[in-house]
Amino acid sequence: MGVVTLTIDNKEVKAEEGMTVLEAAQSAGIYIPTLCHHEKLETYTACRICMVEVESRGRVRLDTACSHPVANDMVVKTRSEKINKIRKTLLELMLAHAPDSAILQEMAEEYGADKGRFEKESSFCIHCALCVRYCAEVKKKNAIGFVNSGTKREISFVPEIASQECWKCKECFPLCPTEALQAAYVLAGALTFPVAPFELR
Amino acid sequence: MAQIKSPEELEKIRQEVSTQRDPNRPCISICAGSSCLASGAGEVIAAFKAEIEKQGLKADVDTKAAGCPGLCEKAPIVVIYPQKICYVQVTPEDVPEIISQTVVGKKVIERLIYTDPNTGEKAAHEDEIPFFQKQMRLLIGDNMKIDPKSIEDYMAAGGYSALNKVMRDMSAEQVIEEVSKADLRGRSGSGFPAGFKWESCRKSKGDNTKYVICNCHEGDPGAFADRRLLEANPHLIVEGMIIGSYAIGACEAYIFVGDEFPQTVENARLAIEQAEKYGLLGKDILGSGFDLTMEVCIDGGGYVLGESTALMASMEGRIGEPRMKYDHGTDRGLWAKPTVLNNLQTWANVPLIINQGADSFAAIGTEKSKGTRIFSLSGKIKNTGMVEVPMGMTLREVIFDIGGGIPGDKKFKALQVGGPMGGFIPENLLDLHVDFEELNAAGLAMGPGLVVADEDTCIVDMVIYHLNFLANESCGKCTPCREGLKQMLRILNNITEGKGKESDIELLELISEVQQDAALCALGQGASGPLLSTLKHFRDEYEAHIKEKRCPGGVCKALIETLSETSA
Numbered sequence: 001m002g003v004v005t006l007t008i009d010n011k012e013v014k015a016e017e018g019m020t021v022l023e024a025a026q027s028a029g030i031y032i033p034t035l036c037h038h039e040k041l042e043t044y045t046a047c048r049i050c051m052v053e054v055e056s057r058g059r060v061r062l063d064t065a066c067s068h069p070v071a072n073d074m075v076v077k078t079r080s081e082k083i084n085k086i087r088k089t090l091l092e093l094m095l096a097h098a099p100d101s102a103i104l105q106e107m108a109e110e111y112g113a114d115k116g117r118f119e120k121e122s123s124f125c126i127h128c129a130l131c132v133r134y135c136a137e138v139k140k141k142n143a144i145g146f147v148n149s150g151t152k153r154e155i156s157f158v159p160e161i162a163s164q165e166c167w168k169c170k171e172c173f174p175l176c177p178t179e180a181l182q183a184a185y186v187l188a189g190a191l192t193f194p195v196a197p198f199e200l201r
Numbered sequence: 202m203a204q205i206k207s208p209e210e211l212e213k214i215r216q217e218v219s220t221q222r223d224p225n226r227p228c229i230s231i232c233a234g235s236s237c238l239a240s241g242a243g244e245v246i247a248a249f250k251a252e253i254e255k256q257g258l259k260a261d262v263d264t265k266a267a268g269c270p271g272l273c274e275k276a277p278i279v280v281i282y283p284q285k286i287c288y289v290q291v292t293p294e295d296v297p298e299i300i301s302q303t304v305v306g307k308k309v310i311e312r313l314i315y316t317d318p319n320t321g322e323k324a325a326h327e328d329e330i331p332f333f334q335k336q337m338r339l340l341i342g343d344n345m346k347i348d349p350k351s352i353e354d355y356m357a358a359g360g361y362s363a364l365n366k367v368m369r370d371m372s373a374e375q376v377i378e379e380v381s382k383a384d385l386r387g388r389s390g391s392g393f394p395a396g397f398k399w400e401s402c403r404k405s406k407g408d409n410t411k412y413v414i415c416n417c418h419e420g421d422p423g424a425f426a427d428r429r430l431l432e433a434n435p436h437l438i439v440e441g442m443i444i445g446s447y448a449i450g451a452c453e454a455y456i457f458v459g460d461e462f463p464q465t466v467e468n469a470r471l472a473i474e475q476a477e478k479y480g481l482l483g484k485d486i487l488g489s490g491f492d493l494t495m496e497v498c499i500d501g502g503g504y505v506l507g508e509s510t511a512l513m514a515s516m517e518g519r520i521g522e523p524r525m526k527y528d529h530g531t532d533r534g535l536w537a538k539p540t541v542l543n544n545l546q547t548w549a550n551v552p553l554i555i556n557q558g559a560d561s562f563a564a565i566g567t568e569k570s571k572g573t574r575i576f577s578l579s580g581k582i583k584n585t586g587m588v589e590v591p592m593g594m595t596l597r598e599v600i601f602d603i604g605g606g607i608p609g610d611k612k613f614k615a616l617q618v619g620g621p622m623g624g625f626i627p628e629n630l631l632d633l634h635v636d637f638e639e640l641n642a643a644g645l646a647m648g649p650g651l652v653v654a655d656e657d658t659c660i661v662d663m664v665i666y667h668l669n670f671l672a673n674e675s676c677g678k679c680t681p682c683r684e685g686l687k688q689m690l691r692i693l694n695n696i697t698e699g700k701g702k703e704s705d706i707e708l709l710e711l712i713s714e715v716q717q718d719a720a721l722c723a724l725g726q727g728a729s730g731p732l733l734s735t736l737k738h739f740r741d742e743y744e745a746h747i748k749e750k751r752c753p754g755g756v757c758k759a760l761i762e763t764l765s766e767t768s769a
Contacts, residue, residue, distance in 0.1 A: 045525045046679045048719045062718050067525045082718065089715040093684035118688050127683065146677070149503065151687045153677030 006074040015070045022050060022065040025078065032078050033087065033107055035094075035177050036128035037066045041137050047094075047128055049107070051086050053077040062086070084111055092117040094126045098178035124179040125155055131172035141165045144172065144186075157190035204480035207488045208369035211361060211481075218356045225283050227262045227304050229253075230345045231291075232278040234269025234433055235425075235464050236586075241292065242266075242277035248293035252300050262304055265354075268344035268433025271587035272332055275315065280327055280345045287327040288313040318583045318605050332584050335603050337565070337573050337591040340549050344433045349468045352475040355436040361481065363552035367444050368487040371555075376448035377403065380551065382559035384571045388546035389416065390619060390646040392570070392637035395547055402449050402531035405539035411451040412535045415442055416512065417458040417465070417545040420504035421620030422670055424650025426577040427545040428458065429587050432465040435472035439495065441551035443481060446493050449541050454495040456545075457512055459502060469497050504621075504674030505724050509534075509542050511676070522676040523722030546575055546649070566592030570636045574647065578604045581611065581655040590635060597631035600653060611655040614754075615739065619646030621667040622727030624734025625660070644734055646727075659754030660735050660742040665693050667731045675724055681716045682725030688712060689732065697757040701747035706736065 002017045008025050015024035020043070025032050035047040043066055050065040055075040062082070077083070091113035095104055099115045101124075108115060127146075132155060135144050143161040146153050157166065166187055205211045231237070231246050249264050272278055275289035281303050288299065288310070295313060302308045314325045315332075324330045327345070347354040355361070367376055381396025402411060415438060419427040431438055442454045456469050473495045476482045484492045498516055500506045506521045513535045515521035526533075534540025550572055554562045563571045570592040576599065577587050583605030590599055596616060600606065607613050615625040623646045626633070633639055640647050654663060672686040689712055692705050713729030720726045736743065745751045752760040 043525070045721055048680050048721070051719055064525065067527075069527055086715050086719045089711060090680050090684075090719065093680060093688065093712075096684070096688070119691060121684075121687070126680070127677065148677070149673070150675040150677045151672040151683055151690075153683065 004070050004072045004074075006070050006072065006076060008076040009078050017070070019070050020066055021052060021054065021063075021068045021070055021074075021076055024070050025065065025076070030078060032065045033110075034066060035103070035126065036130065038130055038134070038175070041130070041133045043067045044129060044133065047090070047126070049087055049090055051083055053080055053083060087111045088113045094178075097121045097126050098124045101178040103177045123154060126178055127153065127155075128177055129155075130175040130177070131155060134172050134175055139165075139169065139171065141169075143169075155186055157187050159190045162187060162190055204478075204483075205487060206480065208365045211365050211368075211487060214479075215356045215361065215365070218353045222357055228265055228282040229262065229299075229304065230265045230267045230280045230282060232269055232276065232345065233266035233349075234273070234276075234429060235462070236269065236273035237277040238464070240276035240290075244293045245277050245279065245291050245296065248296040249300070252296050256300055256305075258300070258304070262300075265346075265348050266350070268347050268349045269341075269429050269587060270327075270333070270345045271336075271341060271429075271589075272315075272330075272584065273586040274584045278345075282346075285327045286325055287315060287330060289315050318608075332586075332588075332603055332605070335598070336589050338589045339553055339565075339573050340437065340546075340575060341430065341433065341587065341589050347434055349433055349435055350471055352436055352472070352479065355434070359556070360436050360552075361440055363555035364440050364443055364481065365487075366555055367447060368489050368491075373403065373448045373450060376444060376555070379559045380448070380554060383550075383554045383562040384559075384569070385547065385550055385554060385562070386570065386637060387544055388550075388574070388647075388649075389544035390623075390648045392641075392647065395543060398531055398541055398543070399445065399449050401529065402451075402539045402541045405532045408538045409450075410453075410538045411449055412538055412540040413442055413446045413449060413451040413454040414512070414516075414535065414540060414542040415454070415456045415545050415548050416507065416509075416542055417456060418500055418507040418512065419545075419649060420459070420507050420674070421648055421650045422667070423579045423617070423652040424577050424620060424648060425579075426575045426587050426649040428462045428465045429577070430549060430575060431456070431458065431545055432462070432468050435468045436476070437552060438469070438545060438548050439472050439476050439482075441548035442495065443476075443486070443493060444551050444555060445541065445543070445548060447486075447489075447491050451541070452492055452494070454493060455498045455516065455535075456495070457498050457500055457506075457516065460499045461502065466497060466499065473497065503676070504670070505676050505722070508722050508724060510722070512542070513540070520676075522678050523724070525721065549575075567634060567636045567639075569638055574635055575649065576651050577649060578651050578653070580617070580652040581607050581658075582653040583608050592636055593634050595632050595634055596626075596651070599635070599651065600631065604651075604653070607653065607655045609655075611657060613653070614656050614658050615654040615660065615663075615735075617650070617652040617654070617731075619648035619730070620650055621670050622646070622724065622730040623648050624730050625654070625663070625738065626734070627738045630738070644730070644737070646730075657754055657756070659697070659752050659756035660739040661693060661697050661746055661752075662754065662756045664731045664735055665690065665697065668693065668728070671724065671728045675728070679719075679721035679725055681712075681719045682721065682728060685712045685716045685720075685725075686728060689729075693732075696743065696746045697752070698759040699746075699750045699757075701743075703747060705747060706740075706743060710736065 013028040034050045036044045045064045045067045052065045088111040095115035096118040143165045144157045147156040279288045279291045309325045315330045343358045385395040387393040501515045501521045505511050508523050511521045511523045530540050573589050575589045677683045
């Protein structure tokens with residue numbers, strides 16, 4: 001693996017080829033906020049909070065730091081007016097679900113996000129999929145997954161698997177960035193009403 | 202039938218098929234496209250067969266269940282050859298009269314011919330009907346002469362001559378050069394040069410296993426051009442894809458199409474089967490040493506599957522969700538192999554380019570957009586159907602001259618161009634030309650569907666319809682798309698219920714901006730298309746809802762009731 005040199009926030013950073021911008025920034029002690037990223041899990045690029053400005057071969061584009069591969073002479077900006085605006089709005093959209101989440105509140109303070117900007121949403125879930133992916137990729141159990149698509153998408157346990165596996169595990173609970181009880185609540189629902197788990201909740 | 206082993210043999214068979222057919226022999230061609238079948242074409246076809254039998258004409262008159270000519274508004278369509286007399290909205294009761302009067306008696310039945318909805322003029326022949334006259338039907342012009350279930354019909358109409366030419370005279374590089382010279386651009390709406398894509402894939406060092414995909418997903422509400430073309434003339438697509446695969450060096454080709462179009466799937470599968478039987482697909486095609494298999498791949502049904510990475514994920518058996526990509530599909534596409542994905546209409550143009558030559562193809566259209574474009578016309582328009590127009594025609598000509606304008610003396614309000622992620626334009630922009638750059642500059646995309654809205658339409662209500670569609674069809678993976686759409690819909694629904702605030706428009710624009718910048722895939726990035734284009738061109742309608750609590754289209758129930766209460 002070769003070594004590439006790039007600039008992140010005016011700081012020269014050396015990184016290994018194949019690394020992402022996020023990994024390069026972290027190795028240089030530069031902070032980029034993340035929500036759906038987890039070292040043990042595959043890149044997911046769903047929360048979009050790690051968006052940065054990448055200038056490469058004369059072209060500037062916005063992309064997620066957690067997925068964008070580093071390249072020689074790349075210039076990365078982790079903050080700009082545009083990025084602040086994106087992060088602020090994304091946080092406001094997520095705060096509509098979880099206004100009391102500690103991590104969201106901390107970020108909201110940094111970006112001046114107003115948790116009352118959008119009307120409150122009924123679920124705490126911000127769809128980071130950490131629970132879903134952890135169960136699938138690390139535990140290899142697939143006891144929890146997504147049901148429905150689009151704006152109706154939500155997490156749901158598979159009762160047949162969950163009733164066998166979840167009591168002794170529960171490792172996904174603390175991963176949740178919004179409300180540790182979220183998964184527990186959904187799990188309880190799945191096990192109490194295994195026949196029609198989504199409709200009854 | 203025997204496997205064809207060389208271009209010469211194919212030429213011989215094509216000649217035989219053509220000479221066996223007497224151009225002066227009467228043939229009753231009935232459109233068996235989905236629209237016509239839904240309007241009773243199946244019964245009409247059966248009635249013709251029974252009547253011909255009854256009158257003892259079986260030896261003298263042929264019937265044909267043909268491909269869709271495009272005039273779906275007047276379904277079922279019947280054309281009597283060789284006179285080319287066109288009858289519209291034919292019922293089984295008309296059949297005995299048509300046989301005795303027209304086929305035997307050579308007389309035209311006035312009551313069944315096409316009447317122009319605007320001028321009241323009658324047209325008895327296919328080529329006199331203004332709807333057809335004003336089009337440039339290079340790709341769909343022969344549909345009524347071809348039974349989509351018959352490879353011989355396609356050959357008799359000149360089909361597989363391009364493949365023959367390629368296999369006999371052209372190297373792969375020459376084919377790519379010809380397609381590049383013709384300046385064929387991606388008909389999905391992106392306008393990406395097809396020749397460049399093919400060349401990138403051919404030269405890709407990634408792997409020698411290469412794939413070719415035809416995207417016939419076409420999920421836009423109101424659009425039906427791609428699937429109708431595949432249904433009407435599947436061999437055209439098969440031929441285009443064989444030529445393309447040869448040029449690229451692909452060994453497998455897939456037609457990606459939705460299960461919700463059973464007729465299209467059936468015809469495509471049958472066409473592949475027939476081509477295999479003739480040896481036009483399989484091992485050592487026409488003795489060239491080139492192998493290719495082709496398959497119809499049924500999509501999972503979601504709109505987002507039209508997006509290339511989601512489409513390939515779905516074909517691989519994974520969840521049909523878009524993913525970030527840093528490699529071109531031509532290097533790492535399907536199963537991480539070099540892949541060319543082109544829209545169905547892009548493939549359809551390939552045989553034409555090979556047959557007529559790049560120069561003659563490039564002579565049609567504008568400076569940067571060459572050839573023709575097939576649109577489906579729907580919504581509040583007189584001639585609903587599939588039309589093919591040269592690039593460079595104005596949208597006004599397409600809607601009013603070919604489409605016949607708006608039914609019922611209503612006024613035109615908006616035209617949707619480019620599907621649910623495209624935009625709506627008002628009347629003063631109808632002089633835009635069908636041209637990739639011109640439509641892009643106006644914030645539109647060259648999607649296959651044109652949908653017309655008349656004065657009785659509420660713009661806000663229509664935008665809600667499309668955003669609801671996208672909210673259901675989005676995969677829901679990324680925040681800006683999922684949450685953004687949810688909030689946009691909430692705000693817009695409030696506006697139509699009379700609960701709109703003046704700050705709403707600004708907030709809608711902010712969400713749109715973040716969606717465009719931050720969404721994961723093209724669906725999310727384009728989801729604000731209907732909203733932004735109407736905020737630009739129909740802002741007064743939003744303001745009427747918000748400030749005056751009035752719905753100009755007379756659609757939003759809450760506002761109509763409020764108004765009648767206050768006036769009472």
